[in-house]
Amino acid sequence: MHTFEELSTLFSEKFDIAHFPQEPHTLYEPNNYFLSLGGKRLRPVLCLMANELFGEINQDAWNVACAIELFHNFTLIHDDIMDKAPLRRGKQTVHTRYNESTAILAGDVMMIRAYEYINSIDISLIQRIMHLFNHTAVEVCEGQQLDMDFEQKEPVTFDEYLKMITQKTSVLLAASLQMGGILGGGSLGNLDLLYQAGKKIGLAFQVQDDYLDAFGDPEKFGKQAGGDILANKKTFLLIRALETTTGAQKEELEALLKGNTPDKIARVLKIYRDCGVDDWAQQLKTRFLNEALEHFDDMAVLSKRKLPLKALAQKLVKREQ
Amino acid sequence: MHTFEELSTLFSEKFDIAHFPQEPHTLYEPNNYFLSLGGKRLRPVLCLMANELFGEINQDAWNVACAIELFHNFTLIHDDIMDKAPLRRGKQTVHTRYNESTAILAGDVMMIRAYEYINSIDISLIQRIMHLFNHTAVEVCEGQQLDMDFEQKEPVTFDEYLKMITQKTSVLLAASLQMGGILGGGSLGNLDLLYQAGKKIGLAFQVQDDYLDAFGDPEKFGKQAGGDILANKKTFLLIRALETTTGAQKEELEALLKGNTPDKIARVLKIYRDCGVDDWAQQLKTRFLNEALEHFDDMAVLSKRKLPLKALAQKLVKREQ
Numbered sequence: 001m002h003t004f005e006e007l008s009t010l011f012s013e014k015f016d017i018a019h020f021p022q023e024p025h026t027l028y029e030p031n032n033y034f035l036s037l038g039g040k041r042l043r044p045v046l047c048l049m050a051n052e053l054f055g056e057i058n059q060d061a062w063n064v065a066c067a068i069e070l071f072h073n074f075t076l077i078h079d080d081i082m083d084k085a086p087l088r089r090g091k092q093t094v095h096t097r098y099n100e101s102t103a104i105l106a107g108d109v110m111m112i113r114a115y116e117y118i119n120s121i122d123i124s125l126i127q128r129i130m131h132l133f134n135h136t137a138v139e140v141c142e143g144q145q146l147d148m149d150f151e152q153k154e155p156v157t158f159d160e161y162l163k164m165i166t167q168k169t170s171v172l173l174a175a176s177l178q179m180g181g182i183l184g185g186g187s188l189g190n191l192d193l194l195y196q197a198g199k200k201i202g203l204a205f206q207v208q209d210d211y212l213d214a215f216g217d218p219e220k221f222g223k224q225a226g227g228d229i230l231a232n233k234k235t236f237l238l239i240r241a242l243e244t245t246t247g248a249q250k251e252e253l254e255a256l257l258k259g260n261t262p263d264k265i266a267r268v269l270k271i272y273r274d275c276g277v278d279d280w281a282q283q284l285k286t287r288f289l290n291e292a293l294e295h296f297d298d299m300a301v302l303s304k305r306k307l308p309l310k311a312l313a314q315k316l317v318k319r320e321q
Numbered sequence: 322m323h324t325f326e327e328l329s330t331l332f333s334e335k336f337d338i339a340h341f342p343q344e345p346h347t348l349y350e351p352n353n354y355f356l357s358l359g360g361k362r363l364r365p366v367l368c369l370m371a372n373e374l375f376g377e378i379n380q381d382a383w384n385v386a387c388a389i390e391l392f393h394n395f396t397l398i399h400d401d402i403m404d405k406a407p408l409r410r411g412k413q414t415v416h417t418r419y420n421e422s423t424a425i426l427a428g429d430v431m432m433i434r435a436y437e438y439i440n441s442i443d444i445s446l447i448q449r450i451m452h453l454f455n456h457t458a459v460e461v462c463e464g465q466q467l468d469m470d471f472e473q474k475e476p477v478t479f480d481e482y483l484k485m486i487t488q489k490t491s492v493l494l495a496a497s498l499q500m501g502g503i504l505g506g507g508s509l510g511n512l513d514l515l516y517q518a519g520k521k522i523g524l525a526f527q528v529q530d531d532y533l534d535a536f537g538d539p540e541k542f543g544k545q546a547g548g549d550i551l552a553n554k555k556t557f558l559l560i561r562a563l564e565t566t567t568g569a570q571k572e573e574l575e576a577l578l579k580g581n582t583p584d585k586i587a588r589v590l591k592i593y594r595d596c597g598v599d600d601w602a603q604q605l606k607t608r609f610l611n612e613a614l615e616h617f618d619d620m621a622v623l624s625k626r627k628l629p630l631k632a633l634a635q636k637l638v639k640r641e642q
Contacts, residue, residue: 027466078429082422101403101469104425108399108432109462115436116455119448126447127440134437141430145348148422 001052001305004312007045014062015041015069019113030098030106034077037089042316043176044069049309050180050194053301060121060183064129067117068176070110071133075140077107082148111137121183129179136175143168155242156234162203170202177309190299197295197313204288204317210235211281212320214269220320226265232257236284241268241277249275289317322373322626325633328366336362336387340434351419351427355398358410363637364497365390370630371501371515374622381442381504385450388438389497391431392454396461398428403469432458442504450500457496464489476563477555483524491523498630511620518616518634525609525638531556532602533641535590541641547586553578557605562589562598570596610638 002010019035020028044065051061079085080093081103087093095103118130146164150156177198181191213228214237228235245253253271256264272278292313296306323331340356341349365386372382400406401414402424408414416424439451467485471477498519502512534549535558549556566574574592577585593599613634617627 024463024466024470026470027463078425082425102466104399104403105462105466108429109459111429111432112455112458112462115451119451119455123444123448127444130436130440134433134440137433138430141426141433142345142348145345145423145426149345149347 001308002049003308004045004049004315007048007308008041011041011044011048011062011065011069012038015044015066019066019070020109026102027105027109030094030102031110033097034073034088034094034106037091039089041069043072043172045312046173046176046198046309047180047183049312050177050186051184053181053190053299053305053309054184054186058183060125061180063117063120064179064183065176067114067133068172068179070114070117071137072172074107074110074114075144077103077110079144082144125183128182132175132179132182136171139167139171143171150234156239158236158239158243161234161236161239165203165206166199169206170199173202173205174198187300190301193295193299197292197309200288200292200295201313201316204285204292204313207236207281207285207288208317208319210237211278211285214272215278217320226269229265229268230260236281237272237277240280241272241275244275244277245271285317289313322629323370324629325366325370325636328369328629329362332362332365332369332383332386332390333359335383336365336390340387340391341430347423348426348430351415351423352431354418355394355409355415355427358412360410362390364393364493366633367494367497367519367630368501368504370633371498371507372505374502374511374620374626374630375505375507379504381446382501384438384441385500385504386497388435388454389493389500391435391438392458393493395428395431395435396465398424398431400465403465446504449503453496453500453503457492460488460492464492471555477560479557479560479564482555482557482560486524486527487520490527491520494523494526495519508621511622514616514620518613518630521609521613521616522634522637525606525613525634528557528602528606528609529638529640531558532599532606535593536599538641547590550586550589551581557602558593558598561601562593562596565596565598566592606638610634 015035018032020031022028047065047068048057048061051057076088077094080088081095081100085093086096093103094106098106115130115133118133119126121129143164143166146160147168150161150164174195175198177194178191181194186194210228212225213235214225216225218225227233228238232238241253242250249271253268256268256271261267293310296310296313299306336356339353341352343349368386368389369378369382372378397409398415401409402416402421406414407417414424415427419427436451439454440447442450464485464487467481468489471482471485495516496519498515499512502515507515531549533546534556535546537546539546548554549559553559562574563571570592574589577589577592582588614631617631617634620627
C-alpha cells in the first residue's frame with residue numbers, strides 16, 4: 001500500500017513523458033507547457049488507490065490514471081478560456097500565453113489522447129471503463145455549463161449549487177475511484193460505495209475551497225482571500241448567506257453585491273460571520289467527509305487497505321491551501 | 322446496394338434523433354440547432370458504402386457512421402470559432418448565435434457523444450476502430466493547426482499545402498471508408514486500398530473546392546466567387562500561381578496580395594488564367610480522381626459492388642456547388 005505522497009510521486013514519474021509528437025510544435029508545445037505546470041495529480045492517485053484496495057496496482061490502472069489526468073487537464077484548458085482566467089497555478093493559462101484558437105485545439109487533442117490511453121487497456125474492460133468515462137465527461141461539461149448559467153441566474157438555490165458542483169467536480173473524483181475499483185475486480189457493491197464516497201469527497205473539497213477563498217490565511221492559501229466575494233461568485237457561503245439573512249442584514253448583503261466598494265470583502269465577511277455561515281460551512285464539510293468515510297467503512301475490503309484513502313480524504317478537507 | 326442519395330436519406334432518417342438529453346438546454350440546444358442545419362452527410366455515407374462492399378450494411382456500421390458525423394460536426398463548431406466564421410450553410414454558426422464559451426463546450430460534448438457510439442459496437446472490433454478514430458482525430462486537429470499556421474507563413478509550398486489538406490480533410494474521408502471496410506470484414510489489402518482511395522478523393526474534393534471559389538458560377542456555387550482571393554487564403558490555385566509566375570506578373574500578384582483594391586478578384590483571376598492555373602487545377606483534380614478510381618479497381622471485391630463508390634467519387638469532383 002502507498003500513501004498519497006508516494007503515489008503522487010510514482011504517478012508523476014510515469015506521467016512526465018512525451019504524450020504528444022514533436023510536430024506541429026505550435027499545437028503540442030502548448031500542451032507540454034500546460035502539463036509541465038504540474039498539480040497534485042489527485043484524480044489519477046484516487047484511481048490508483050482504489051485499484052490498490054483489491055491488490056497490487058495493475059498496468060491498466062496506470063493507463064486509466066493517465067487518461068483521467070489528461071482529461072482533467074483538457075477541461076482546465078477549455079474552462080480557463082471560458083472563465084477568461086489569465087493564470088493557473090500562478091502561471092499563464094494556455095490561451096493567454098498562446099492564443100484562444102490554439103487553446104481550443106490543444107484541449108481537443110489532449111482529450112483525444114486520453115481516449116487512446118483508455119483504448120490500451122484489457123479488451124474485456126474497455127466498454128465498461130469507456131462508458132463510465134464518457135458518462136462522467138458529459139457530466140463535467142454539463143456542470144461547467146451550469147456554472148456559467150449560474151452567473152446570470154438569481155437566485156441559485158443550495159440544491160442547484162450542490163447539483164452543479166457534483167457534476168463539475170465530484171463525479172470525476174467518484175469515477176476515478178470507481179475506475180480503479182473496476183480494474184481491480186471490485187464487486188458491484190464495493191464499486192457503488194467507491195463512487196458515493198468520491199462524490200462526497202468532492203463536495204467536502206468544494207466546501208473547503210469556498211471556505212478558504214473567504215476565510216483562508218492568505219499566506220498559506222497562496223492568494224488574496226476574498227476573490228470569490230469580489231467576483232460575486234456563487235459559492236456555498238454566499239448562497240447560504242442569501243438564504244439565511246433577513247431584514248437589514250439581507251438588504252446590506254444585496255447592496256454590497258451590486259457594487260465593488262473598497263470595504264466589500266470585509267463587510268461581506270462580517271455578514272458571513274454574523275449569520276454563522278463560517279461555522280455552517282465547517283459543519284457541512286465535516287458531514288460530507290464523514291459520509292465519505294462511512295462509505296469506505298461499509299466496503300467489504302480489508303480495513304488496513306482502506307487507510308490511505310481515508311487519510312487522503314481527511315487531508316483534502318483539512319488542507320489550508 | 323445503394324446510391325449516395327439513398328444512403329444519405331437512410332442515414333439522415335437514423336441520425337435525426339435526439340443525441341442529447343433535454344437539460345441543460347443551454348448546452349444541448351446549440352448542438353441540436355447545429356445538427357439541424359443538415360449537410361450532405363458525406364463521411365457517414367462513405368462508411369456505409371465501404372461496409373456494403375462486403376455485404377449487407379451492419380448495425381455497427383450505422384453506429385460508427387453516427388460517430389463520424391458527430392465528430393465532423395464537433396470539428397466544424399470549433400473550427401468556426403477559430404476561423405471567426407459568422408455563417409455555416411447560410412445559417413449562424415454556434416458561437417455567433419450563442420456565444421464562444423457555449424460553442425467550445427457544445428463541441429466538446431458532441432465529441433464525447435461520438436465516442437459513446439464507437440463504444441456501442443462489437444467488442445472484438447472496438448480497439449481497432451477506436452485506434453483508427455483517435456489517430457484520425459489527432460490528424461484532423463493537426464491539419465487545422467497547420468491551416469492556421471499557414472496564414473502567417475510565407476511561402477507555403479505545394480507539398481506543405483498537400484500535407485495540410487491531407488490531414489485536415491482527406492484522412493477523415495479515408496478513415497470513414499476504412500472503418501466501413503473493417504466492420505465489413507475486409508482484408509488488409511482491401512482496407513489499405515480504401516484508405517488510399519479516400520485520401521485521393523479528399524484531395525480531388527479540395528482542388529474542386531478551391532477551383533469553385535475562384536471560377537465557380539456564383540448562382541450554382543451559392544456564394545460570391547473570389548472569397549478566398551479577397552482573404553489571401555492559401556489555396557491550390559494561389560500556391561501554384563506564386564510558384565509559376567515570374568517577372569512582372571509575379572510582382573503584380575504579390576502587390577495585389579498586399580491590399581484589397583476593388584479590382585483585386587478580377588485581376589488575380591486574370592493572372593490565374595494567364596499562367597494556366599485553372600487548367601492545371603482541372604488536371605490535378607482529374608489525376609487525384611483517377612488515382613482514387615484505380616484504388617477501387619484494385620480491390621478484390623465484386624466489380625458491381627464498387628459502382629456506387631465510383632459514382633460518388635466522380636460526382637464529388639464534378640460538383641458545381
